[in-house]
Amino acid sequence: VLTEVIHLVANTEKEGMLVSMVATRLRQAITSIGRSTEDPLSKLDFQELMVQPEVASLCQDVGVNVVVLVDMSDVIFESIDKDGSGMNFESLVEVVLNMRGTNPATVKDVKEQLRVIKGLVNDSTSGVLHKLTRGFEKLSKE
Known part of the structure; x- marks a missing residue:
């Protein structure tokens, strides 16, 4: 001790x-x-x-x-x-x-990492959705 x-x-x-x-x-x-x-x-x-x-x-x-x-x-x-x-x-x-x-990694670190990853996924998803929407609009005009 x-x-x-x-x-x-x-x-x-x-x-x-x-x-x-x-x-x-x-x-x-x-x-x-x-x-x-x-x-x-x-x-x-x-x-x-x-x-x-x-x-x-x-x-x-x-x-x-x-x-x-x-x-x-x-x-x-x-x-x-x-x-x-x-x-x-x-x-x-x-x-x-x-x-x-x-x-050492803490629970707080893991939560922060998860928050950052969620933000990146949301940003990527929004960007892809925006590009798809523009592409479909362009196709529908043709």
Whole structure:
């Protein structure tokens, strides 16, 4: 039992140090490109920030695939930026930490994945239906 407690405390301390390191390095990277950490990030700002060499290196160091992170920016901003005010610094750190490949998948992750897939299927279905309707209208005119 004692070894389990020590193991849990060590993991908690390690995670705390990782969060602090990620926040510090992200803050340094943001200020080095002339931005303030107080300014919210738009989706475009987020994408540009993620491809900065310092940030890409940080992400890689903590186990985040930068390409996947940038690809997921639409989904990330759908849930974070509901009111259109952008992503704050705390949310940025949370997103980077949550996108680590070593994190276990949760029920929330699966639900989010399902929501995204449903949206894509609905969009595709609507597009196909629209094209078919136009095609039938064109055929009926002929």
